[in-house]
Amino acid sequence: MTMCRGSCQGAGRPDMTPVYPTAGSYPDFARLVNRDTAQVDRRVFSDEAVYQAELRQIFARAWLFLAHESQIPGPGDFIRTSMGEDDVIIVRQRDGSVKALLNSCPHRGNRVCMVDAGSKARGFICNYHGWSFGLDGGLRGTDGKVYEKDESFEKAQIGLTPVAQVASYKGLIFGTFDPEAPSLEEFLGDFTFYLDIMLDNEEGGTEFVGGAIRSEIDCNWKFPAENFVGDILHAFWTHQSGAQAILGGGVDLGKRYDELAFQASVYGHGIETNLDKVGNTRTLGYPELVDYVFDLSERARARLGEVRARAIGAVSSATVFPNMSFLPGQNTFRVWHPRGPGKIELVSWTIVNRNAPERIKDLYRKGVMMTFSPGGVFEMDDGENWEYSTRVNQGFVTRQQPLHYALGLGSEDLERNLPGIVHKGSLNDANQRLFYTRWAEFMEHDNWADLQNGATAAPARTRAAAE
Amino acid sequence: MTDILDISRPFTAYDRPADAETERAVTRFLNAEARTLDREAYQEWLDHFVDEDIHYWMPDMETRNRSDARGPYRHGDSAYFDDTLSELKVRVARFVEPSAWADNPATRHLHLISNIEVYETGDPSLLAVCSAFTNVRNRNETDQDVIHGRREDVLRRHGDDFRLARRRILIVQNVLLSKNLNTFL
Amino acid sequence: MIELCNSTDVVEGEILRRDVDGLPAVALTRHEGQIFVFPDTCPHAEESLSEGWVEDGRVVCGVHFAEFELGSGEVHNRPAGCPNLTFFTCEDRDGKVFARLKEEA
The missing domain is CATH 2.102.10.10 (Rieske [2Fe-2S] iron-sulphur domain)
Known part of the structure; x- marks a missing residue:
């Protein structure tokens, strides 16, 4: 568009409508995610051109x-x-x-x-x-x-x-x-079933504690998003020190840990959860909160059904594609704002039930501060992992080496009657594979009909059956 | 509780400066504390510098219009620290774990303390102490984090020595320009 | 004095704009029962004060939020260069509002 020099028609009012690029104006970045081999090309974490395409294809549309x-x-x-x-x-x-x-x-x-x-x-x-x-x-x-x-x-x-x-x-x-874009409910799809574990476990809904904690991490935005979408595996190694400090023991949930656990994904949004009722809440370190969640879980059974009522405080994590994450039961709620391929601004809040007693709300505030905040005993060790996972890709040869996302291939659970694409166990890369599949769909498709009917769409199971 | 120990109250009266001898003793205390933290001797810090009733608070600093009555921070809202002794002990317990990866290999710490002012309070056992700090953390090859801020401490006399009964930490950053806070300020 | 409107047209807390032949538009409001008449044009950026509102006994310009005390016209929250607002003398007579909009002989 050329700027009007004053002699044009329409009394010289310039047309202010912007023109956006389409998927076709970028290289074929979708191929950087290989679904057949469950590999992700490291350039998705470091390449400036990929990042600029993400701002258009994902952040200007989702x-x-x-x-x-x-x-x-x-x-x-x-x-x-x-x-x-x-x-x-x-x-x-x-x-x-x-x-x-x-x-x-x-x-x-x-x-x-x-x-x-x-x-x-x-x-x-x-x-x-x-x-x-x-x-x-x-x-x-x-x-x-x-x-x-x-x-x-x-x-x-x-x-x-x-x-x-x-x-x-x-x-x-x-x-x-x-x-x-389709309506918000269509974009979230059946994932609302899982959002309700946190948002609707009690009459009155939720609220945020005042203020916000903001911090910068020199990592690509997708590392924390994929971490929360389905990576409970890292907790056992990364967070030994935090678990030792709070619980007096490493992260060990016993041999049967993964039997009840599952991962569910809808349009790249994902949750991994166990059904241990209070696993996440325990890590906040306040017995009063554990009692509160046991009680809440009992009361929520009528509202949410058995599975979701047990997940309210269970070991669990979730991401809504692309960059919003939360931990049910631990009540940290966060957004990973991209600031270039190698930097994010993390904004985090504490989410509580509006009708919870003030004392409980304050314990959540303090518990989140102790665990998932820059000084928190868990978050401290996450940041460095994500920074170095991002930064080593400055090496030319290093960034040609594909990354392995193949844990749990073929573990889809076709029997469990739950919404979304469900996989057995939570020690599984399934949700992360689907997160990157969704990423590739956004990079590839310009129209929402393709976006909403691809490989990340949930199979048609009725939510009523699950409830 | 003595008003001055109330963490939500800023210091107001600066009209009774402590004598030079007290000021020197407090300065020695703060410098020794800084050196203890530089050595990552966190258990020593708890044992020798922190009192049983410590309230250790560092709010997040919001950017707000001058006319906004809420102000940049408020006790009870989001914070980096809002700890009692038992909570500080949990943080220290993580630091000493060999699998505290963000501290292994070790971070190189420097706590620079300046602008020290010491005032008597209405309670002869308590001193109001203001100071400014620069905290530098360097890690691995080139990772460097710098935080500047002010502290409003209440020190309690213990014989010839002191213990920290209250610390308000007000940093100058809005977005923390660091991935973590693996230290005490 | 010039007749502007019926006094019942001037409602508590609301601003009414009136065009007057040969003169700049005026604005009227009622506060705690009393009627006030003032220029509709904000002395700062010449925006219409009737598009603003009344708050705590002050007329607030909706554009840059200059606040003028009803009656005295003293300016608060003052944008650079904004003078006080000059209120007109007015009367509520037999159900009609009259105001002295210019110096009369």
Whole structure:
């Protein structure tokens, strides 16, 4: 597009519609994931061109977690976050709905909201030239008294670019830049069955503890996402020291550990879980929380059924594709924002049941701080693994060596009547393979019909049967 | 509880500076503490520098508008540390495990302490102590993390010595520019 | 004085805009029963104050959030260069609102 020089038609108003690249404008990056050999090419973790394609094909199209409803309870309450590397403002409107706006002035592009969060905002004013935007993103006015008289300027047509779609699932607000994307519920698919373990185990739903912990890790965003999607195996080796500190013993769940456990995946979202009721909760180190979860699990059986009620506090982890993760029972909730192929910003919160006693909420806050926070006895040892898994790929020969993701090939569980693609045992690479299969689908396909009907789609089993 | 031990309260009165001898003794205490942490002698730190009723708090620092009544941090919200002695002991228990991979091989630590000010309080057994710090951690070949911040400590006199009864740690970073916090500040 | 509207048109907490022949538009509001009349144009960036709102006894411009005290017109949360707002003398007479919009002989 060439810039109008003032002599064009339509009183010189430039067309501001952006043009996005399509999958065909990139090399065939989908082939970097080889499903037949269960291998992943290391360039997915280090290559700048792959990363730029991810920002377009994945982060500009997938539904991404934006905020918890409890963070912005009233009109004008807002938080600032990222969608990929795009800075966005999530703000409650006067009618109670939520809008997400690109945090960039349409004039010179400056960021209009500089803070992490705030309440009862009247709007957002750009510091550069005083352009003022309402809570709905619409331009209210400027500071120069000159624009209104200029024919290139039509106030009603200028504003902060809205995120195309915003929707909530049980307290979690998501958004997508893609107006063509299917509904949030279709994007999550049957994975909502598993999200409910954390989001809907009790009347009243959930809320976030105030504030957030932000930190930088020099790793590719997919390492932590795949870790939470299905890698409980690492806990036995990586987290020996943390388990010893809190539980007085290494991570050892006994010989029968994997008999009840399973992995389930839908559209690349995945959960690995045992059914031990309180395995995760125990690692927070507070017996009161273990008692609370035992009780909660009993009460939740009517609501969630036996399997999910046992998973509320069990050894378990989950990722919603691409970059939102949580630990049921341990109650850390986090997003891995990409910041280049070799860096992330990790934002983490503590999620609690809204109707839990205040004492319980505070113990969760403290327990998460002790375990999954930069000073936490588990998270400390994760970061270094992910950093070096990323950084060694600077070596040319090193990054030609494929990575092994073949544990549990052929272990699909066709008998267990649960939603999603289910695999036996949780010591299994199954969910990670499906995470990268989903990644490849996003890199390959431009239309959502292909995206929603490929290898990561759940087989047609009824949820009713599972419940 | 004496008000000054309340972790949610910032220091306010700086009108009763301690005498030079007390100030020197406190400075010696803080420098010795820093050297103990540099040596990763965490059990010694608990045994000789920390009191039974320690409250050790480091909130996350939010970026907020000046007009925002909440301010950049609030006790009870997210924090890096909000520990009693039993919780500090858990952290120390991990450090001494050979499989604490983020500490094996060892991290090289340096705690630089400066801007020390010592004030008497309403309780003759308690001193209010302000200091600033630079914490440097270097690991493996080129990994380096630097954190700057301020501390508001309450020290309790134990004969000629002191013990830490309260520590508020306010860092200048919003996003922690490090993958972890494998140290005490 | 110039007749602007019926006094019942001026509602507590809301801002009413009135165009007057030959003069800049004016705005009216009612606060704790009393009627106030002021220029509709914000003295800062010439935006319409009737698109703003009344909060805690102040008119708030909806564009840069300058706040003007009702009556005195004293500016708070002041954008650079923004002067106070000059309120007009007004009267509620026989159910009609009148205001002195310019110096009259």
